[in-house]
Amino acid sequence: MRVTIHDVARAAGVSVASASRALSGRRKVTPDVAERVNRAATDLGYQPNAVAKALRDQTTGTIGMVVPGIGNPFFTTMVEALERRLQENGRDLLLCSSQYDPLIEARRLETLLSRRVDGLIISPCDIEASAPAVLSAAGRAPLVQVDRYIEAGGTDWVGLDDDAALAQAVEHVAAGGARTVAFIGSRLMNSSARLRLSGFQLAVDRAGLETVAPLLGEFTHEWGMQAGRLLLGGDRMPDAVVCGNDEIAIGLLRALRLGGVRVPQEVAVVGIDDVGHAAMCDPPLTTVAQPVDEMATEAVRVLEQVRLGERRPVQRIAIAPRLVVRETSRRTEE
Amino acid sequence: MRVTIHDVARAAGVSVASASRALSGRRKVTPDVAERVNRAATDLGYQPNAVAKALRDQTTGTIGMVVPGIGNPFFTTMVEALERRLQENGRDLLLCSSQYDPLIEARRLETLLSRRVDGLIISPCDIEASAPAVLSAAGRAPLVQVDRYIEAGGTDWVGLDDDAALAQAVEHVAAGGARTVAFIGSRLMNSSARLRLSGFQLAVDRAGLETVAPLLGEFTHEWGMQAGRLLLGGDRMPDAVVCGNDEIAIGLLRALRLGGVRVPQEVAVVGIDDVGHAAMCDPPLTTVAQPVDEMATEAVRVLEQVRLGERRPVQRIAIAPRLVVRETSRRTEE
DNA sequence: TTGAAAGCGCTAACAC
DNA sequence: GTGTTAGCGCTTTCAA
Numbered sequence A, B: 001m002r003v004t005i006h007d008v009a010r011a012a013g014v015s016v017a018s019a020s021r022a023l024s025g026r027r028k029v030t031p032d033v034a035e036r037v038n039r040a041a042t043d044l045g046y047q048p049n050a051v052a053k054a055l056r057d058q059t060t061g062t063i064g065m066v067v068p069g070i071g072n073p074f075f076t077t078m079v080e081a082l083e084r085r086l087q088e089n090g091r092d093l094l095l096c097s098s099q100y101d102p103l104i105e106a107r108r109l110e111t112l113l114s115r116r117v118d119g120l121i122i123s124p125c126d127i128e129a130s131a132p133a134v135l136s137a138a139g140r141a142p143l144v145q146v147d148r149y150i151e152a153g154g155t156d157w158v159g160l161d162d163d164a165a166l167a168q169a170v171e172h173v174a175a176g177g178a179r180t181v182a183f184i185g186s187r188l189m190n191s192s193a194r195l196r197l198s199g200f201q202l203a204v205d206r207a208g209l210e211t212v213a214p215l216l217g218e219f220t221h222e223w224g225m226q227a228g229r230l231l232l233g234g235d236r237m238p239d240a241v242v243c244g245n246d247e248i249a250i251g252l253l254r255a256l257r258l259g260g261v262r263v264p265q266e267v268a269v270v271g272i273d274d275v276g277h278a279a280m281c282d283p284p285l286t287t288v289a290q291p292v293d294e295m296a297t298e299a300v301r302v303l304e305q306v307r308l309g310e311r312r313p314v315q316r317i318a319i320a321p322r323l324v325v326r327e328t329s330r331r332t333e334e
Numbered sequence C: 001t002t003g004a005a006a007g008c009g010c011t012a013a014c015a016c
Numbered sequence D: 001g002t003g004t005t006a007g008c009g010c011t012t013t014c015a016a
Helices: A005-012 A016-024 A031-044 A050-057 A073-088 A102-114 A131-138 A162-175 A191-207 A221-233 A246-258 A292-305 B005-012 B016-024 B031-044 B050-057 B073-088 B102-114 B131-140 B162-175 B191-207 B221-233 B246-258 B292-305
Strands: A062-067 A092-097 A119-122 A143-146 A156-160 A180-186 A215-217 A240-243 A268-273 A286-289 A316-319 A322-324 B062-067 B092-097 B119-122 B143-146 B156-160 B180-186 B215-217 B240-243 B268-273 B286-289 B316-319 B322-324
Touching (some): A016 A031, A062 A073, A062 A102, A073 A292, A092 B073, A131 A143, A156 A292, A162 A240, A180 A221, A180 A246, A215 A221, A221 A246, A246 A268, B005 B031, B062 B073, B062 B102, B073 B092, B073 B292, B092 B102, B102 B119, B119 B131, B119 B292, B143 B292, B156 B162, B162 B180, B162 B268, B180 B221
Parallel strands (some): A062 A092, A062 A119, A143 A156, A180 A215, B062 B119, B180 B215, B180 B240
Antiparallel strands (some): A286 A322
């Protein structure tokens, strides 16, 4: 049988209350008692039972997180940053993947809630289908959305300023001399897909550039490659292609290489995210970086502020992106 | 206040015992009671408290996992496979990253144990420094090592048959005509690094190939690139380079590209793992795939078999790899 | 079949 | 400063 605080108390010759006090150190005990209890605890190899403590305290010290998939390196980076931030606050991260399925997502949220996590961080996989589960969860625990969000309002969010990101990407290729620019993104089932497309269109209009119908598929390199082949098969290459994320851009680069199109001489390519592989592909990818650490910090801050049932203004924090110029785009002529 | 089983019982006009029985459905109750209890539960929006259940049942339905880092796509794939497998068994995965630090690793294990996970899956970051914490954890909960393992024996393990993997890689490049072959791997702080190096040397000897001193750094593309530059600066390029994992190979490919060395014409490159990006780099990477799903299945099976304190033979399951030939290696002349 | 009650391990009143 | 005890929410004896 496992050793409990009762065993420690008995071994130290004190009551469980004293043992508890000595162990937590949050209440006064005589040095003698503290000494005996601590010795007994180490002697017996006492391990406090977090489950019992959680039941008693009504708090678990755990934050639950649901992401669409950990195959996407952006989410991985985000998770790592969040895990570090939370650990500084003495909390643990309970991570789940929804596998891009709103049903699984809803189930994971329920599980997390039944495990009484102290808060929830979620990147909803579908802007519409995820809404009921997310809203219901938000009513039962502090919740903050990260990166993606659901359409229905009223829930806090921390993410990228997509308009600014797309503006940076478009202005950069325009400054490099591009006149026609294409967009390869994701089907509009999530907020990132929508925001990035509309940000792109806005920026293109403002810059007075020419564009073609956007190519919309998935945020994967497979789709990037496929879209690249579509472009290759078209009438005429655009001067530049802006991609909805780096994965797409990496796939596109491969398709262009295969098609014998030189980057950036014949066409410039820009991604979004700045995942690790962006610097490794050929040529290294110019991209708009998401300040992941900053986002993690903000997300945790918002989460700690939320007190359930308390009326407060909804926070929507859009973080400014940062253009990282590598070699898939021509520099501005000076 | 949250609704508890007491509220449900009261609303249904029965005792908590009956409510519990009706809700779990594992014990006989009259249809009438079942009906009333279930209606009350849905009416009130009852959510069972998993913490209380865990305290009572002494089981949480949760498996804890500690990986060195989720930045490495191999671990990501592994985690996803494991998560799916566990979900089929109705268990949840509590994922932690040790960030390649044995101290953090030990702390995460303690946390997981105090949260009373039903089992532990770990890929220890250091073959020596991880040992005390892993052994101690193994004494307190069913534990299985995946991929990497600690030197001290006595603990179950599921992973790749590294000797076979390296043999496949070496024999493949030999069949393609290579006479001299280099190895770029990781410093020998973990079992994968050691096994892959020794597997390489064994295979090279057996094949009668020539080799040079292995280049040992980290399992990252940064190191792959750096090692590539070292190779470029040397006297003479080997006919083939076998890499300790795909990340290294991807970095190497980039260095070779920069150095103007053509792959596979001038030098063949082979990786290990078969991560998603392996098919996207330039040229697409020939690699030895780890059968991740099979490993996940085995790991879960072993974990469920372990009954604490029960003496049973240690299981060490090495799974056969599968060579995936892409374009960084010349095919066998036929 | 149902209800009362014990108890999982812990902490915080409360009383001394 | 210390001990006794209630109670967090649940399931499962044990009696009826």
